[in-house]
Amino acid sequence: MSDASPTTVPGTVLDEDGIRRTITRLAHEIVERNGGLSDLVLVGVQTRGVAIAQRLAAVIGDFEGARPATGALDITMHRDDLAARGLTARPRPTDLPHIEGKNVVIVDDVLFTGRTVRAALDALNDFGRPRIVRLAVLVDRGHRELPIRADMVGKNIPTAHEDDVRVLLSEEDGRDAVIVVPNGGQA
Amino acid sequence: MSTLAIHNARVIDPALGRDGIADIVIVDGRIARVGPNEGDAVIEADRIDATGLVVTPGFVDLHTHLREPGFEYKETIASGTLAAARGGFTTVCAMPNTMPVLDSRAAVESVLREAESSGHVRVLPVGCITAGRAGKELSPAGELARAGVVALTDDGDAVGDASLMRHALEYSTVFGLPVAQHCEDPALVRDGHMHEGWVATRLGLRGRPASAEETMVARDIALAELAGAHLHIQHVSTAGSVAIIRAARARGARVTAEVTPHHLTLTHEEVAFGSSTDFRSIVYNANAKVNPPLREQVDVEACIAALRDGVIDAVATDHAPHAVSDKQLEFDLAAAGISGIETAFGLLMTLVHSGQIELPTLIERLTAGPVRAWRLDRLPGLEGIGTLAPGALGDLVILDPNAEWVVDPTEFASMGKNTPLTGRTLRGRVMATVYGGKVVHALEGLAV
Amino acid sequence: MTTTTVPPIESTKPASEGAWRHQHVLDLDDFGRDEIETVLNLTDRMREVLDRRIARVPALRGHTVVNLFYEASTRTRASFELAGKVLGADVISLTASASSVVKGESLIDTVRTIRAMGSDVIVMRHSSAGAPYLASEQIGTGSIVNAGDGAHAHPTQALLDLYTMRKHFGDLTGKRVVMVGDISHSRVARSDMWGLAAMGAEVVVCGPPTLLPRGLRVGDRPAHAETGLPRVRVETDITKAIEGAHVVMALRLQNERQQGGLLPSMHEYALQYQVTAARLAHAHPEHLLMHPGPKNEGIEIAGDVASGQHSIIEEQVTNGVAVRAALLYLLCGGTATEALR
Numbered sequence: 001m002s003d004a005s006p007t008t009v010p011g012t013v014l015d016e017d018g019i020r021r022t023i024t025r026l027a028h029e030i031v032e033r034n035g036g037l038s039d040l041v042l043v044g045v046q047t048r049g050v051a052i053a054q055r056l057a058a059v060i061g062d063f064e065g066a067r068p069a070t071g072a073l074d075i076t077m078h079r080d081d082l083a084a085r086g087l088t089a090r091p092r093p094t095d096l097p098h099i100e101g102k103n104v105v106i107v108d109d110v111l112f113t114g115r116t117v118r119a120a121l122d123a124l125n126d127f128g129r130p131r132i133v134r135l136a137v138l139v140d141r142g143h144r145e146l147p148i149r150a151d152m153v154g155k156n157i158p159t160a161h162e163d164d165v166r167v168l169l170s171e172e173d174g175r176d177a178v179i180v181v182p183n184g185g186q187a
Numbered sequence: 188m189s190t191l192a193i194h195n196a197r198v199i200d201p202a203l204g205r206d207g208i209a210d211i212v213i214v215d216g217r218i219a220r221v222g223p224n225e226g227d228a229v230i231e232a233d234r235i236d237a238t239g240l241v242v243t244p245g246f247v248d249l250h251t252h253l254r255e256p257g258f259e260y261k262e263t264i265a266s267g268t269l270a271a272a273r274g275g276f277t278t279v280c281a282m283p284n285t286m287p288v289l290d291s292r293a294a295v296e297s298v299l300r301e302a303e304s305s306g307h308v309r310v311l312p313v314g315c316i317t318a319g320r321a322g323k324e325l326s327p328a329g330e331l332a333r334a335g336v337v338a339l340t341d342d343g344d345a346v347g348d349a350s351l352m353r354h355a356l357e358y359s360t361v362f363g364l365p366v367a368q369h370c371e372d373p374a375l376v377r378d379g380h381m382h383e384g385w386v387a388t389r390l391g392l393r394g395r396p397a398s399a400e401e402t403m404v405a406r407d408i409a410l411a412e413l414a415g416a417h418l419h420i421q422h423v424s425t426a427g428s429v430a431i432i433r434a435a436r437a438r439g440a441r442v443t444a445e446v447t448p449h450h451l452t453l454t455h456e457e458v459a460f461g462s463s464t465d466f467r468s469i470v471y472n473a474n475a476k477v478n479p480p481l482r483e484q485v486d487v488e489a490c491i492a493a494l495r496d497g498v499i500d501a502v503a504t505d506h507a508p509h510a511v512s513d514k515q516l517e518f519d520l521a522a523a524g525i526s527g528i529e530t531a532f533g534l535l536m537t538l539v540h541s542g543q544i545e546l547p548t549l550i551e552r553l554t555a556g557p558v559r560a561w562r563l564d565r566l567p568g569l570e571g572i573g574t575l576a577p578g579a580l581g582d583l584v585i586l587d588p589n590a591e592w593v594v595d596p597t598e599f600a601s602m603g604k605n606t607p608l609t610g611r612t613l614r615g616r617v618m619a620t621v622y623g624g625k626v627v628h629a630l631e632g633l634a635v
Numbered sequence: 636m637t638t639t640t641v642p643p644i645e646s647t648k649p650a651s652e653g654a655w656r657h658q659h660v661l662d663l664d665d666f667g668r669d670e671i672e673t674v675l676n677l678t679d680r681m682r683e684v685l686d687r688r689i690a691r692v693p694a695l696r697g698h699t700v701v702n703l704f705y706e707a708s709t710r711t712r713a714s715f716e717l718a719g720k721v722l723g724a725d726v727i728s729l730t731a732s733a734s735s736v737v738k739g740e741s742l743i744d745t746v747r748t749i750r751a752m753g754s755d756v757i758v759m760r761h762s763s764a765g766a767p768y769l770a771s772e773q774i775g776t777g778s779i780v781n782a783g784d785g786a787h788a789h790p791t792q793a794l795l796d797l798y799t800m801r802k803h804f805g806d807l808t809g810k811r812v813v814m815v816g817d818i819s820h821s822r823v824a825r826s827d828m829w830g831l832a833a834m835g836a837e838v839v840v841c842g843p844p845t846l847l848p849r850g851l852r853v854g855d856r857p858a859h860a861e862t863g864l865p866r867v868r869v870e871t872d873i874t875k876a877i878e879g880a881h882v883v884m885a886l887r888l889q890n891e892r893q894q895g896g897l898l899p900s901m902h903e904y905a906l907q908y909q910v911t912a913a914r915l916a917h918a919h920p921e922h923l924l925m926h927p928g929p930k931n932e933g934i935e936i937a938g939d940v941a942s943g944q945h946s947i948i949e950e951q952v953t954n955g956v957a958v959r960a961a962l963l964y965l966l967c968g969g970t971a972t973e974a975l976r
Contacts, residue, residue: 077684077694077722077964090653090673091680126689385850389664389864391764391787391825394849456860466863468665470772471765484857517742517763519785 014178022154027059046074046092049108051171071096078119100128109167114148192226196237201551202574213581216624245277245582250503257286262508265305270601275617277582290315295334332362340367356416367419375399382455382480401427426489443560445503473521475607501557508603526603536615581624590616662788663829677961695724702728718959793826808835816886832865841876
């Protein structure tokens with residue numbers, strides 16, 4: 001398999017090692033773009049973005065000797081499609097460090113339509129005014145519905161719109177993997 | 188000369204002690220002959236084949252609200268008496284809580300006139316105990332008796348003033364009128380909307396305690412004994428009342444009593460849970476709101492026992508039709524009462540099918556029992572009422588004790604659709620009703 | 636490319652976390668523990684929103700909440716208004732004057748009209764027990780929240796009480812909660828009993844016999860109806876009732892009770908049933924003191940204990956907004972699944 005593959009890639013697209021390497025690379029990119037650790041805050045989007053932000057902070061801690069601040073942001077109540085998703089929408093905790101004037105990196109697992117990121121930007125506004133907000137994602141699967149792009153991408157995965165991209169992390173799911181389920185598993 | 192022949196029925200006539208297969212021949216509105224194969228001797232007649240069915244005297248209801256005059260949006264004499272016919276009742280005693288109330292000769296006569304012109308069965312008016320039903324002064328009982336009332340009551344409310352009640356009882360003896368009391372002490376039921384018990388607690392409603400009835404039953408029996416008068420206890424609903432009446436009758440007090448089909452079969456759980464025994468969620472069913480309220484199982488059982496052994500003389504429906512707009516309200520604002528005359532027989536048959544009362548006994552409490560309680564056969568023109576004796580009124584009912592049907596109030600003849608029984612299957616049905624020799628109700632499919 | 640079978644992806648969280656089965660919130664009698672926990676967990680999130688610099692999220696943008704109050708209540712109404720506004724809903728408050736609560740002015744018509752105007756949730760307070768049930772039977776889609784009906788139920792108050800207790804104890808299993816006062820007329824007590832029973836707490840109610848409703852003692856109802864009311868212990872002696880209590884809740888006593896002949900005097904009541912420091916000495920050393928408000932200090936509760944170190948009365952008020960926000964969120968989220976209930 002290849003990153004350049006133009007067609008839908010079914011099955012596992014990243015395994016445990018792949019995720020580890022991707023996160024290491026993302027960590028270096030984040031520090032590089034920020035010009036070091038100063039004022040850096042990693043804000044994970046609930047739920048899996050939080051785990052990824054924690055892992056990024058740990059990796060950065062290893063090679064920089066200090067961990068950046070991290071936080072968790074739940075955007076459930078900032079989504080604009082509550083009625084459509086109905087009962088699946090259960091908010092998780094939001095727990096942010098001081099973000100006023102900081103260089104915030106929003107961290108999420110999958111970038112898809114961009115609506116989650118828009119909601120995250122709205123939500124951040126309620127907590128303060130960061131100097132810069134950047135976006136880092138583990139996977140970009142395309143099909144944006146809003147003018148949003150990631151500053152740092154772990155892996156680009158071409159998908160069909162109806163495919164389901166599932167990021168599994170040991171913190172939430174007991175193991176690490178990124179899986180593409182064609183046609184949402186309904187095929 | 189018109190002749191109606193009913194063939195091959197099981198004829199139950201408790202007043203005469205008859206229970207067996209027979210034909211009945213009615214000529215010109217009166218019972219002519221009753222006996223095996225009597226119908227075959229009649230040459231020209233309308234005929235009904237009642238094979239497998241039960242024929243009894245027409246039922247007599249001591250307690251019916253016809254609502255006219257004044258509340259024609261709830262019921263009229265025409266609709267109420269048609270409902271009665273469909274329920275098997277050929278005589279109904281009309282309660283006086285109309286508007287105007289029946290406390291004058293003119294009001295009573297207007298009811299009789301309307302019944303004459305639009306009624307489907309016999310209407311016997313009942314007059315008020317107190318003027319205006321206000322509980323302050325006596326009504327003119329003599330004038331009312333001459334106008335044709337068969338008893339006195341302030342039903343809907345009790346006469347709370349003990350002294351006034353004593354005088355009403357004393358005065359009634361001149362005219363031989365029973366004084367019928369709705370026994371609920373006003374002070375004890377104030378702001379109460381259902382039986383005081385665990386269900387009222389569950390619903391957060393103020394209750395009407397059983398003792399509100401029992402204290403007044405005891406009081407009025409003592410007053411009746413003092414006055415030497417005939418007291419009739421309306422719609423007995425508690426085990427305590429039954430015990431008090433039982434003791435009074437044992438010592439010879441002139442006290443009679445009635446009980447309704449709903450108090451014989453339903454409990455206060457009906458209000459919150461219907462027939463469900465799942466207590467997790469509740470409703471506020473205003474169609475089960477009635478005064479006196481539906482009580483507890485022990486009360487139901489005591490009432491059944493009293494009906495069985497005759498301590499309670501009669502089943503009376505307390506048919507209380509209301510408009511939807513009276514019932515579809517906050518529970519405490521909703522009117523009290525059940526439209527019950529069309530479901531009475533089917534509901535009562537649950538007691539027969541469960542072995543709690545014998546069919547002939549039940550029939551007695553619907554026919555000879557009420558007649559005896561109020562001595563209705565003493566009245567001119569009512570000789571033989573409640574029996575199928577030759578020469579008696581041609582009032583009878585044809586019953587199928589086993590026919591099952593589902594209660595659907597939209598099919599009621601009564602304008603009152605207020606029943607808690609909607610959707611319930613009852614076993615036991617009135618197939619036809621004959622009043623004065625004329626068929627006033629017959630279900631389709633009855634072989635004529 | 637190998638074809639991999641899709642592995643089952645299941646959350647490690649218990650399935651009950653998001654349990655919610657209600658279209659309406661009328662009382663807690665038909666709530667499972669799982670649903671109560673859903674509300675309380677969500678209330679944590681709402682507390683978090685309320686603590687933000689800008690305490691407002693757009694979760695219910697485009698939804699309309701109508702407060703329909705047939706009975707005055709500044710506190711509960713304000714609490715629901717704030718809850719709706721924090722979530723970005725449009726909130727309209729209607730106070731129906733007492734004079735319109737007469738026959739002819741049909742509650743059903745009013746509710747149907749409000750629903751036809753596009754409300755998603757009608758929050759209703761009414762002096763008649765069961766009025767929200769009547770409304771819920773007629774409304775079709777949309778939700779009714781009972782904000783207090785007569786002497787029957789006050790489920791949102793009970794949920795905030797449960798939330799406040801859980802904040803302090805973590806788990807309510809086996810905790811002894813004692814409610815003192817006018818149990819007969821208290822809709823708070825009724826709903827609290829159901830909620831506490833569902834959460835595994837031990838409930839004691841205490842008051843003079845004239846203010847205790849019938850049928851509460853298990854032996855007072857027939858065996859088949861044991862589950863018809865929550866299992867509680869009934870006491871008329873306050874010292875005995877408070878013994879070992881983890882929570883003591885004083886209920887508001889209304890003046891009408893004296894006029895209705897249920898009490899000799901307010902003074903006599905205070906002598907017999909006031910929650911005082913001396914009486915609280917019999918409670919668990921770590922006990923909490925609660926009151927649903929508004930309180931009559933010097934009648935059902937002594938002033939010094941109401942503001943003392945065990946009192947969490949202020950906290951109850953704060954939590955009220957969060958609990959109500961959680962309920963509105965759940966009910967509006969539920970509009971997509973009308974098949975529920």
